Amino acid sequence: MSAAPGRGSIVEGEFVFTADDFRQIAEMLHAHAGIALNEGKAALVYSRLAKRLRTLGLSSFRDYCALVEGADGIDERQKMTAALTTNVTRFYREPHHFDDLRDRVLPKLVERARAGGRVRLWSAACSNGQEPYSMALTLLSVLPEAADLDVRILATDIDPNMVAQGHDGTYSEEALEPAPATLWRKYFNRSDRGSWTAGPQLKRLVSFKELNLIGDWPMKGKFDAIFCRNVVIYFDDPTQERVWSRFVPLMQPGATLYIGHSERVAGPAANKLQTAGLTTYRLGAT
């Protein structure tokens, strides 16, 4: 049963949650993941983290903050980030990007791949894999032999649970519904539980890795297209600008960047990335 807010508590509930606790959690999340939280999110933070407090047997948010900030807090910091981020995604979300990929980007890349060249795509903040598998299905629709060529899709996310789900590649039929049926029925296999699992060609095309967009990026090779959608919306403006700028040197001349419907490229990268359609940018040839 909910108690009345305790002394200094800003949210009603079983644990005291002060403005100071909120500020500390917001600072840790910003430092770890680049995500900016305003005080309007206090109730959300409370409800998402109360479960963690119960699991850990802690009696206050103050103890929780001390644990996360402490030397042994790395693991919990990751769990806190996972609890506070949203993983909402869909197959073929914002479908115009997949049309652009198929009709305007892939024709040249298909030619290059068939001539033995290297093609690389990146789903940066891939959630549970529905975005990179949508990219892979689009690719297979025009290049059925893609998995046998030097063509790969890197799929990264900060949340290890999302990376594991993507690697597993199992989805309900309902989740797959927005994808073209002829494609997903061909490249996913029905699994025992009545759901569908990515088949060998999809698994060979897409590699899942944990990566923090505000951390170190080990990749050296350049990409022909980057999908970075519906994640920087949670970052503050300077962090967003840094992410856009870091993409530029990792893009081939003429490469495409797809971003979320409520995002826009700003800062120094905006001079290099030209608008090429709805939330679609291309790197000018240099």
Ligand SMILES: C[S@@+](CC[C@H](N)C(=O)[O-])C[C@H]1O[C@@H](n2cnc3c(N)ncnc32)[C@H](O)[C@@H]1O
């Ligand atoms: C709303 S989902 C978007 C998924 C997909 N791009 C789409 O548009 O459907 C946001 C994803 O960003 C991830 N994320 C949040 N902060 C991140 C960071 N600093 N680095 C990498 N991924 C991050 C979350 O774990 C989550 O899976």
